[in-house]
Amino acid sequence: MLKELENNEKRLQLLISMADCYQKKYTDDALRLMGKALVNIPVDGLERVISELITESKWLPTVSEIVQAWKESKQIEETNIKDLVYAWLRHNTNWNMNAPVAQSLVDEALIGLGHSEGIIRASEL
Numbered sequence: 001m002l003k004e005l006e007n008n009e010k011r012l013q014l015l016i017s018m019a020d021c022y023q024k025k026y027t028d029d030a031l032r033l034m035g036k037a038l039v040n041i042p043v044d045g046l047e048r049v050i051s052e053l054i055t056e057s058k059w060l061p062t063v064s065e066i067v068q069a070w071k072e073s074k075q076i077e078e079t080n081i082k083d084l085v086y087a088w089l090r091h092n093t094n095w096n097m098n099a100p101v102a103q104s105l106v107d108e109a110l111i112g113l114g115h116s117e118g119i120i121r122a123s124e125l
Contacts, residue, residue: 010043011035018050021061039065041070049073078120085109085120101125 012035019026026034049069054063061069087119088097088109095105106125107117 007043008039010033010047010060011038014043014050016053019060021054024060030089034063038066045070045073080114081110081113081120082125085125088116091120111122 003089012031015026015031015034015038041049046066049066050061052073053069057065085106086097089101089105090097092109092112093105095101101122103122106120106122110119112119
């Protein structure tokens with residue numbers, strides 16, 4: 001619970017800092033609503049997306065623009081991880097891309113690549 005509160009505080013601070021970049025201020029109510037809307041984005045991901053948006057946008061990004069940028073970056077990341085898993089499987093096993101792969105092998109590849117097991121399902125490959 002404490003970690004969740006710390007993360008919420010970090011999200012709010014990121015939003016305040018983002019607004020400062022545009023010489024804008026949010027009301028407390030707006031910050032609360034924005035924080036709730038962005039609660040499913042990890043703090044490090046939110047920081048990365050906000051950093052990218054402030055370098056690309058002339059105007060203060062909206063919540064929907066932040067969420068959209070997060071979804072796009074997550075899609076790219078998942079595609080890159082899948083490509084790495086494919087390469088790991090081909091290099092470290094005798095897996096044939098035309099055959100189904102066991103989840104245990106996918107998890108082994110993910111761990112070997114420094115990721116958490118289960119973030120990619122074998123059925124997605």
